[in-house]
Amino acid sequence: MSDDLLTVRGLVAGYGAGAVLHGVDLTVARGSITAVVGANGAGKTTLLRALSGTLRPAAGRIVLDGADLRGTPVEQLVRRGVAHVPEGRGVIGELTVDENLRLGGLWRRDRADARRALDEVYQLFEPLVRRRRHHGHQLSGGERQMLALGRALVGRPRLLLLDEPSLGLAPRVVAQTMALLRRLRDSTGLTVLLVEQNVRSALSVADQGVVMSLGRVVHTAPAARLRDDDDLRHAYLGF
Structure with missing residues:
Protein backbone atom coordinates (compact mmCIF):
# COMPACT_ATOMS: atom_id res chain seq x y z
CA MET A 1 0.00 0.00 0.00
CA VAL A 82 -13.99 12.10 0.30
CA ALA A 83 -15.65 14.81 2.43
CA HIS A 84 -15.61 18.50 1.51
CA VAL A 85 -16.32 21.29 4.00
CA PRO A 86 -16.56 24.39 1.81
CA GLU A 87 -15.73 27.97 2.66
CA GLY A 88 -18.66 29.46 4.56
CA ARG A 89 -19.30 26.05 6.16
CA GLY A 90 -22.43 25.12 4.19
CA VAL A 91 -24.74 24.50 7.16
CA ILE A 92 -28.41 24.17 6.20
CA GLY A 93 -30.02 26.88 8.31
CA GLU A 94 -33.57 25.51 8.09
CA LEU A 95 -32.58 22.15 9.61
CA THR A 96 -31.74 21.44 13.23
CA VAL A 97 -28.27 20.53 14.38
CA ASP A 98 -29.31 16.89 14.67
CA GLU A 99 -30.86 16.87 11.19
CA ASN A 100 -27.75 18.47 9.67
CA LEU A 101 -25.54 15.84 11.28
CA ARG A 102 -27.74 12.95 10.20
CA LEU A 103 -27.50 14.15 6.61
CA GLY A 104 -23.80 13.32 6.74
CA GLY A 105 -24.56 9.63 7.24
CA LEU A 106 -27.71 9.13 5.17
CA TRP A 107 -25.87 7.26 2.43
CA ARG A 108 -24.26 4.76 4.81
CA ARG A 109 -25.61 1.22 4.79
CA ASP A 110 -24.28 0.30 8.22
CA ARG A 111 -26.93 2.10 10.26
CA ALA A 112 -25.52 0.95 13.58
CA ASP A 113 -22.12 2.44 12.79
CA ALA A 114 -23.77 5.61 11.48
CA ARG A 115 -25.42 6.02 14.89
CA ARG A 116 -22.06 5.42 16.59
CA ALA A 117 -20.46 8.03 14.36
CA LEU A 118 -23.20 10.50 15.31
CA ASP A 119 -22.59 9.84 19.01
CA GLU A 120 -18.84 10.32 18.50
CA VAL A 121 -19.41 13.69 16.86
CA TYR A 122 -21.52 14.83 19.80
CA GLN A 123 -18.69 13.74 22.11
CA LEU A 124 -16.19 15.73 20.03
CA PHE A 125 -18.37 18.83 19.93
CA GLU A 126 -20.08 19.02 23.30
CA PRO A 127 -21.65 22.47 22.64
CA LEU A 128 -23.72 20.86 19.87
CA VAL A 129 -25.37 18.53 22.38
CA ARG A 130 -27.07 21.51 24.02
CA ARG A 131 -28.00 22.91 20.62
CA ARG A 132 -29.12 19.74 18.88
CA ARG A 133 -32.74 20.93 18.54
CA HIS A 134 -31.74 24.42 17.41
CA HIS A 135 -31.78 25.33 13.73
CA GLY A 136 -28.57 26.06 11.85
CA HIS A 137 -29.33 29.75 11.47
CA GLN A 138 -29.50 30.08 15.28
CA LEU A 139 -25.89 29.02 15.81
CA SER A 140 -22.83 31.17 16.33
CA GLY A 141 -20.01 31.13 13.78
CA GLY A 142 -17.99 28.73 15.89
CA GLU A 143 -20.96 26.42 16.38
CA ARG A 144 -21.63 26.39 12.63
CA GLN A 145 -18.03 25.42 12.05
CA MET A 146 -18.38 22.57 14.54
CA LEU A 147 -21.57 21.45 12.81
CA ALA A 148 -20.05 21.50 9.32
CA LEU A 149 -17.04 19.50 10.49
CA GLY A 150 -19.25 17.14 12.45
CA ARG A 151 -21.49 16.47 9.47
CA ALA A 152 -18.43 15.55 7.39
CA LEU A 153 -17.08 13.28 10.13
CA VAL A 154 -20.36 11.37 10.49
CA GLY A 155 -19.59 9.89 7.07
CA ARG A 156 -16.25 8.56 8.40
CA PRO A 157 -14.19 10.04 5.55
CA ARG A 158 -10.72 8.96 4.61
CA LEU A 159 -9.91 12.35 3.10
CA LEU A 160 -11.24 15.62 4.51
Missing part, protein backbone atom coordinates in the same frame (compact mmCIF):
# COMPACT_ATOMS: atom_id res chain seq x y z
CA SER A 2 1.34 3.43 -0.97
CA ASP A 3 2.06 5.99 1.74
CA ASP A 4 0.24 8.56 -0.40
CA LEU A 5 -3.54 8.59 -0.15
CA LEU A 6 -4.05 11.31 -2.77
CA THR A 7 -2.01 12.05 -5.88
CA VAL A 8 -2.83 14.90 -8.26
CA ARG A 9 -1.02 15.25 -11.59
CA GLY A 10 -1.36 17.94 -14.25
CA LEU A 11 -4.69 19.22 -12.93
CA VAL A 12 -6.27 21.93 -15.08
CA ALA A 13 -9.60 23.47 -14.02
CA GLY A 14 -11.49 26.73 -14.14
CA TYR A 15 -14.76 28.42 -14.90
CA GLY A 16 -16.12 28.85 -18.41
CA ALA A 17 -13.28 29.34 -20.87
CA GLY A 18 -10.86 30.60 -18.22
CA ALA A 19 -8.44 28.22 -16.49
CA VAL A 20 -7.63 28.87 -12.83
CA LEU A 21 -5.46 25.81 -12.20
CA HIS A 22 -2.58 25.30 -14.60
CA GLY A 23 -1.14 21.81 -14.29
CA VAL A 24 -1.23 21.36 -10.51
CA ASP A 25 0.79 18.48 -9.06
CA LEU A 26 0.64 17.45 -5.41
CA THR A 27 0.58 14.44 -3.13
CA VAL A 28 -1.04 14.01 0.27
CA ALA A 29 0.39 11.37 2.59
CA ARG A 30 -1.97 8.98 4.31
CA GLY A 31 -2.79 10.05 7.87
CA SER A 32 -1.31 13.53 7.45
CA ILE A 33 -2.41 17.16 7.37
CA THR A 34 -1.34 19.04 4.26
CA ALA A 35 -1.86 22.80 4.24
CA VAL A 36 -2.37 24.59 0.92
CA VAL A 37 -1.47 28.24 1.36
CA GLY A 38 -1.06 31.29 -0.84
CA ALA A 39 -2.49 34.70 -1.60
CA ASN A 40 -6.10 35.35 -2.58
CA GLY A 41 -6.64 34.25 -6.17
CA ALA A 42 -3.98 31.55 -6.03
CA GLY A 43 -6.50 28.83 -6.91
CA LYS A 44 -6.78 27.14 -3.53
CA THR A 45 -10.58 26.95 -3.38
CA THR A 46 -10.76 25.93 -7.04
CA LEU A 47 -8.40 23.06 -6.23
CA LEU A 48 -10.69 21.73 -3.51
CA ARG A 49 -13.74 22.07 -5.76
CA ALA A 50 -12.02 20.06 -8.47
CA LEU A 51 -10.97 17.37 -6.00
CA SER A 52 -14.46 17.10 -4.50
CA GLY A 53 -16.21 16.80 -7.86
CA THR A 54 -18.14 20.07 -7.60
CA LEU A 55 -16.01 21.44 -10.46
CA ARG A 56 -15.14 19.24 -13.41
CA PRO A 57 -11.44 19.40 -14.33
CA ALA A 58 -10.45 20.04 -17.93
CA ALA A 59 -7.38 17.81 -17.71
CA GLY A 60 -5.17 15.89 -15.32
CA ARG A 61 -5.47 12.98 -12.91
CA ILE A 62 -6.87 12.74 -9.38
CA VAL A 63 -5.92 9.42 -7.81
CA LEU A 64 -7.23 8.30 -4.42
CA ASP A 65 -5.69 5.10 -3.11
CA GLY A 66 -4.87 3.97 -6.64
CA ALA A 67 -8.26 4.79 -8.21
CA ASP A 68 -8.53 7.65 -10.73
CA LEU A 69 -11.41 9.83 -9.57
CA ARG A 70 -11.55 12.47 -12.27
CA GLY A 71 -15.12 12.69 -13.57
CA THR A 72 -16.55 10.66 -10.68
CA PRO A 73 -19.93 12.07 -9.50
CA VAL A 74 -19.94 13.85 -6.16
CA GLU A 75 -22.14 11.25 -4.47
CA GLN A 76 -19.72 8.49 -5.50
CA LEU A 77 -16.76 10.47 -4.20
CA VAL A 78 -18.51 10.74 -0.84
CA ARG A 79 -19.00 6.97 -0.82
CA ARG A 80 -15.29 6.54 -1.56
CA GLY A 81 -14.48 8.53 1.55
CA LEU A 161 -11.07 18.67 2.21
CA LEU A 162 -11.36 21.70 4.44
CA ASP A 163 -11.67 25.20 2.98
CA GLU A 164 -10.89 28.26 5.15
CA PRO A 165 -12.11 26.89 8.51
CA SER A 166 -10.86 30.00 10.33
CA LEU A 167 -12.89 32.45 8.24
CA GLY A 168 -14.75 34.88 10.48
CA LEU A 169 -13.93 33.05 13.70
CA ALA A 170 -12.38 34.35 16.89
CA PRO A 171 -8.72 33.38 17.45
CA ARG A 172 -9.68 31.09 20.35
CA VAL A 173 -12.10 29.13 18.14
CA VAL A 174 -9.52 28.92 15.35
CA ALA A 175 -6.99 27.46 17.78
CA GLN A 176 -9.55 24.91 18.99
CA THR A 177 -10.36 23.91 15.41
CA MET A 178 -6.71 23.38 14.51
CA ALA A 179 -6.10 21.40 17.69
CA LEU A 180 -9.07 19.19 16.79
CA LEU A 181 -7.63 18.46 13.35
CA ARG A 182 -4.36 17.39 14.92
CA ARG A 183 -6.20 15.19 17.40
CA LEU A 184 -8.26 13.52 14.66
CA ARG A 185 -5.14 12.86 12.63
CA ASP A 186 -3.42 11.27 15.60
CA SER A 187 -6.38 9.27 16.93
CA THR A 188 -8.17 8.14 13.77
CA GLY A 189 -5.60 8.46 11.00
CA LEU A 190 -7.76 11.00 9.17
CA THR A 191 -6.06 12.59 6.17
CA VAL A 192 -6.70 16.32 5.79
CA LEU A 193 -6.10 18.70 2.88
CA LEU A 194 -6.47 22.12 4.46
CA VAL A 195 -6.87 25.37 2.53
CA GLU A 196 -6.33 28.29 4.86
CA GLN A 197 -5.71 32.02 4.56
CA ASN A 198 -4.39 32.09 8.14
CA VAL A 199 -0.98 30.82 7.13
CA ARG A 200 0.59 30.75 10.59
CA SER A 201 -2.29 28.74 11.99
CA ALA A 202 -2.32 26.29 9.08
CA LEU A 203 1.41 25.64 9.15
CA SER A 204 1.34 25.21 12.92
CA VAL A 205 -0.84 22.12 12.60
CA ALA A 206 0.23 20.74 9.21
CA ASP A 207 2.81 18.09 8.40
CA GLN A 208 3.33 19.31 4.84
CA GLY A 209 2.90 22.71 3.23
CA VAL A 210 2.02 23.43 -0.39
CA VAL A 211 2.40 27.00 -1.65
CA MET A 212 0.23 28.05 -4.60
CA SER A 213 0.53 31.16 -6.73
CA LEU A 214 -1.56 32.07 -9.79
CA GLY A 215 -2.94 28.56 -10.17
CA ARG A 216 0.32 26.70 -9.84
CA VAL A 217 2.18 24.91 -7.06
CA VAL A 218 5.38 26.89 -6.58
CA HIS A 219 6.81 25.16 -3.52
CA THR A 220 6.24 22.06 -1.40
CA ALA A 221 8.07 21.36 1.85
CA PRO A 222 7.54 20.20 5.42
CA ALA A 223 5.38 22.77 7.18
CA ALA A 224 8.03 23.59 9.76
CA ARG A 225 10.52 24.42 7.01
CA LEU A 226 8.04 26.73 5.31
CA ARG A 227 7.46 28.57 8.57
CA ASP A 228 11.21 29.17 8.89
CA ASP A 229 11.91 30.15 5.25
CA ASP A 230 11.88 33.96 5.39
CA ASP A 231 12.43 34.49 1.67
CA LEU A 232 9.59 32.18 0.69
CA ARG A 233 7.19 33.63 3.24
CA HIS A 234 7.92 37.19 2.12
CA ALA A 235 7.59 36.29 -1.56
CA TYR A 236 4.35 34.29 -1.45
CA LEU A 237 2.74 34.40 1.97
CA GLY A 238 2.91 38.04 2.97
CA PHE A 239 4.55 37.77 6.40
Whole structure:
Protein backbone atom coordinates (compact mmCIF):
# COMPACT_ATOMS: atom_id res chain seq x y z
CA MET A 1 0.00 0.00 0.00
CA SER A 2 1.34 3.43 -0.97
CA ASP A 3 2.06 5.99 1.74
CA ASP A 4 0.24 8.56 -0.40
CA LEU A 5 -3.54 8.59 -0.15
CA LEU A 6 -4.05 11.31 -2.77
CA THR A 7 -2.01 12.05 -5.88
CA VAL A 8 -2.83 14.90 -8.26
CA ARG A 9 -1.02 15.25 -11.59
CA GLY A 10 -1.36 17.94 -14.25
CA LEU A 11 -4.69 19.22 -12.93
CA VAL A 12 -6.27 21.93 -15.08
CA ALA A 13 -9.60 23.47 -14.02
CA GLY A 14 -11.49 26.73 -14.14
CA TYR A 15 -14.76 28.42 -14.90
CA GLY A 16 -16.12 28.85 -18.41
CA ALA A 17 -13.28 29.34 -20.87
CA GLY A 18 -10.86 30.60 -18.22
CA ALA A 19 -8.44 28.22 -16.49
CA VAL A 20 -7.63 28.87 -12.83
CA LEU A 21 -5.46 25.81 -12.20
CA HIS A 22 -2.58 25.30 -14.60
CA GLY A 23 -1.14 21.81 -14.29
CA VAL A 24 -1.23 21.36 -10.51
CA ASP A 25 0.79 18.48 -9.06
CA LEU A 26 0.64 17.45 -5.41
CA THR A 27 0.58 14.44 -3.13
CA VAL A 28 -1.04 14.01 0.27
CA ALA A 29 0.39 11.37 2.59
CA ARG A 30 -1.97 8.98 4.31
CA GLY A 31 -2.79 10.05 7.87
CA SER A 32 -1.31 13.53 7.45
CA ILE A 33 -2.41 17.16 7.37
CA THR A 34 -1.34 19.04 4.26
CA ALA A 35 -1.86 22.80 4.24
CA VAL A 36 -2.37 24.59 0.92
CA VAL A 37 -1.47 28.24 1.36
CA GLY A 38 -1.06 31.29 -0.84
CA ALA A 39 -2.49 34.70 -1.60
CA ASN A 40 -6.10 35.35 -2.58
CA GLY A 41 -6.64 34.25 -6.17
CA ALA A 42 -3.98 31.55 -6.03
CA GLY A 43 -6.50 28.83 -6.91
CA LYS A 44 -6.78 27.14 -3.53
CA THR A 45 -10.58 26.95 -3.38
CA THR A 46 -10.76 25.93 -7.04
CA LEU A 47 -8.40 23.06 -6.23
CA LEU A 48 -10.69 21.73 -3.51
CA ARG A 49 -13.74 22.07 -5.76
CA ALA A 50 -12.02 20.06 -8.47
CA LEU A 51 -10.97 17.37 -6.00
CA SER A 52 -14.46 17.10 -4.50
CA GLY A 53 -16.21 16.80 -7.86
CA THR A 54 -18.14 20.07 -7.60
CA LEU A 55 -16.01 21.44 -10.46
CA ARG A 56 -15.14 19.24 -13.41
CA PRO A 57 -11.44 19.40 -14.33
CA ALA A 58 -10.45 20.04 -17.93
CA ALA A 59 -7.38 17.81 -17.71
CA GLY A 60 -5.17 15.89 -15.32
CA ARG A 61 -5.47 12.98 -12.91
CA ILE A 62 -6.87 12.74 -9.38
CA VAL A 63 -5.92 9.42 -7.81
CA LEU A 64 -7.23 8.30 -4.42
CA ASP A 65 -5.69 5.10 -3.11
CA GLY A 66 -4.87 3.97 -6.64
CA ALA A 67 -8.26 4.79 -8.21
CA ASP A 68 -8.53 7.65 -10.73
CA LEU A 69 -11.41 9.83 -9.57
CA ARG A 70 -11.55 12.47 -12.27
CA GLY A 71 -15.12 12.69 -13.57
CA THR A 72 -16.55 10.66 -10.68
CA PRO A 73 -19.93 12.07 -9.50
CA VAL A 74 -19.94 13.85 -6.16
CA GLU A 75 -22.14 11.25 -4.47
CA GLN A 76 -19.72 8.49 -5.50
CA LEU A 77 -16.76 10.47 -4.20
CA VAL A 78 -18.51 10.74 -0.84
CA ARG A 79 -19.00 6.97 -0.82
CA ARG A 80 -15.29 6.54 -1.56
CA GLY A 81 -14.48 8.53 1.55
CA VAL A 82 -13.99 12.10 0.30
CA ALA A 83 -15.65 14.81 2.43
CA HIS A 84 -15.61 18.50 1.51
CA VAL A 85 -16.32 21.29 4.00
CA PRO A 86 -16.56 24.39 1.81
CA GLU A 87 -15.73 27.97 2.66
CA GLY A 88 -18.66 29.46 4.56
CA ARG A 89 -19.30 26.05 6.16
CA GLY A 90 -22.43 25.12 4.19
CA VAL A 91 -24.74 24.50 7.16
CA ILE A 92 -28.41 24.17 6.20
CA GLY A 93 -30.02 26.88 8.31
CA GLU A 94 -33.57 25.51 8.09
CA LEU A 95 -32.58 22.15 9.61
CA THR A 96 -31.74 21.44 13.23
CA VAL A 97 -28.27 20.53 14.38
CA ASP A 98 -29.31 16.89 14.67
CA GLU A 99 -30.86 16.87 11.19
CA ASN A 100 -27.75 18.47 9.67
CA LEU A 101 -25.54 15.84 11.28
CA ARG A 102 -27.74 12.95 10.20
CA LEU A 103 -27.50 14.15 6.61
CA GLY A 104 -23.80 13.32 6.74
CA GLY A 105 -24.56 9.63 7.24
CA LEU A 106 -27.71 9.13 5.17
CA TRP A 107 -25.87 7.26 2.43
CA ARG A 108 -24.26 4.76 4.81
CA ARG A 109 -25.61 1.22 4.79
CA ASP A 110 -24.28 0.30 8.22
CA ARG A 111 -26.93 2.10 10.26
CA ALA A 112 -25.52 0.95 13.58
CA ASP A 113 -22.12 2.44 12.79
CA ALA A 114 -23.77 5.61 11.48
CA ARG A 115 -25.42 6.02 14.89
CA ARG A 116 -22.06 5.42 16.59
CA ALA A 117 -20.46 8.03 14.36
CA LEU A 118 -23.20 10.50 15.31
CA ASP A 119 -22.59 9.84 19.01
CA GLU A 120 -18.84 10.32 18.50
CA VAL A 121 -19.41 13.69 16.86
CA TYR A 122 -21.52 14.83 19.80
CA GLN A 123 -18.69 13.74 22.11
CA LEU A 124 -16.19 15.73 20.03
CA PHE A 125 -18.37 18.83 19.93
CA GLU A 126 -20.08 19.02 23.30
CA PRO A 127 -21.65 22.47 22.64
CA LEU A 128 -23.72 20.86 19.87
CA VAL A 129 -25.37 18.53 22.38
CA ARG A 130 -27.07 21.51 24.02
CA ARG A 131 -28.00 22.91 20.62
CA ARG A 132 -29.12 19.74 18.88
CA ARG A 133 -32.74 20.93 18.54
CA HIS A 134 -31.74 24.42 17.41
CA HIS A 135 -31.78 25.33 13.73
CA GLY A 136 -28.57 26.06 11.85
CA HIS A 137 -29.33 29.75 11.47
CA GLN A 138 -29.50 30.08 15.28
CA LEU A 139 -25.89 29.02 15.81
CA SER A 140 -22.83 31.17 16.33
CA GLY A 141 -20.01 31.13 13.78
CA GLY A 142 -17.99 28.73 15.89
CA GLU A 143 -20.96 26.42 16.38
CA ARG A 144 -21.63 26.39 12.63
CA GLN A 145 -18.03 25.42 12.05
CA MET A 146 -18.38 22.57 14.54
CA LEU A 147 -21.57 21.45 12.81
CA ALA A 148 -20.05 21.50 9.32
CA LEU A 149 -17.04 19.50 10.49
CA GLY A 150 -19.25 17.14 12.45
CA ARG A 151 -21.49 16.47 9.47
CA ALA A 152 -18.43 15.55 7.39
CA LEU A 153 -17.08 13.28 10.13
CA VAL A 154 -20.36 11.37 10.49
CA GLY A 155 -19.59 9.89 7.07
CA ARG A 156 -16.25 8.56 8.40
CA PRO A 157 -14.19 10.04 5.55
CA ARG A 158 -10.72 8.96 4.61
CA LEU A 159 -9.91 12.35 3.10
CA LEU A 160 -11.24 15.62 4.51
CA LEU A 161 -11.07 18.67 2.21
CA LEU A 162 -11.36 21.70 4.44
CA ASP A 163 -11.67 25.20 2.98
CA GLU A 164 -10.89 28.26 5.15
CA PRO A 165 -12.11 26.89 8.51
CA SER A 166 -10.86 30.00 10.33
CA LEU A 167 -12.89 32.45 8.24
CA GLY A 168 -14.75 34.88 10.48
CA LEU A 169 -13.93 33.05 13.70
CA ALA A 170 -12.38 34.35 16.89
CA PRO A 171 -8.72 33.38 17.45
CA ARG A 172 -9.68 31.09 20.35
CA VAL A 173 -12.10 29.13 18.14
CA VAL A 174 -9.52 28.92 15.35
CA ALA A 175 -6.99 27.46 17.78
CA GLN A 176 -9.55 24.91 18.99
CA THR A 177 -10.36 23.91 15.41
CA MET A 178 -6.71 23.38 14.51
CA ALA A 179 -6.10 21.40 17.69
CA LEU A 180 -9.07 19.19 16.79
CA LEU A 181 -7.63 18.46 13.35
CA ARG A 182 -4.36 17.39 14.92
CA ARG A 183 -6.20 15.19 17.40
CA LEU A 184 -8.26 13.52 14.66
CA ARG A 185 -5.14 12.86 12.63
CA ASP A 186 -3.42 11.27 15.60
CA SER A 187 -6.38 9.27 16.93
CA THR A 188 -8.17 8.14 13.77
CA GLY A 189 -5.60 8.46 11.00
CA LEU A 190 -7.76 11.00 9.17
CA THR A 191 -6.06 12.59 6.17
CA VAL A 192 -6.70 16.32 5.79
CA LEU A 193 -6.10 18.70 2.88
CA LEU A 194 -6.47 22.12 4.46
CA VAL A 195 -6.87 25.37 2.53
CA GLU A 196 -6.33 28.29 4.86
CA GLN A 197 -5.71 32.02 4.56
CA ASN A 198 -4.39 32.09 8.14
CA VAL A 199 -0.98 30.82 7.13
CA ARG A 200 0.59 30.75 10.59
CA SER A 201 -2.29 28.74 11.99
CA ALA A 202 -2.32 26.29 9.08
CA LEU A 203 1.41 25.64 9.15
CA SER A 204 1.34 25.21 12.92
CA VAL A 205 -0.84 22.12 12.60
CA ALA A 206 0.23 20.74 9.21
CA ASP A 207 2.81 18.09 8.40
CA GLN A 208 3.33 19.31 4.84
CA GLY A 209 2.90 22.71 3.23
CA VAL A 210 2.02 23.43 -0.39
CA VAL A 211 2.40 27.00 -1.65
CA MET A 212 0.23 28.05 -4.60
CA SER A 213 0.53 31.16 -6.73
CA LEU A 214 -1.56 32.07 -9.79
CA GLY A 215 -2.94 28.56 -10.17
CA ARG A 216 0.32 26.70 -9.84
CA VAL A 217 2.18 24.91 -7.06
CA VAL A 218 5.38 26.89 -6.58
CA HIS A 219 6.81 25.16 -3.52
CA THR A 220 6.24 22.06 -1.40
CA ALA A 221 8.07 21.36 1.85
CA PRO A 222 7.54 20.20 5.42
CA ALA A 223 5.38 22.77 7.18
CA ALA A 224 8.03 23.59 9.76
CA ARG A 225 10.52 24.42 7.01
CA LEU A 226 8.04 26.73 5.31
CA ARG A 227 7.46 28.57 8.57
CA ASP A 228 11.21 29.17 8.89
CA ASP A 229 11.91 30.15 5.25
CA ASP A 230 11.88 33.96 5.39
CA ASP A 231 12.43 34.49 1.67
CA LEU A 232 9.59 32.18 0.69
CA ARG A 233 7.19 33.63 3.24
CA HIS A 234 7.92 37.19 2.12
CA ALA A 235 7.59 36.29 -1.56
CA TYR A 236 4.35 34.29 -1.45
CA LEU A 237 2.74 34.40 1.97
CA GLY A 238 2.91 38.04 2.97
CA PHE A 239 4.55 37.77 6.40
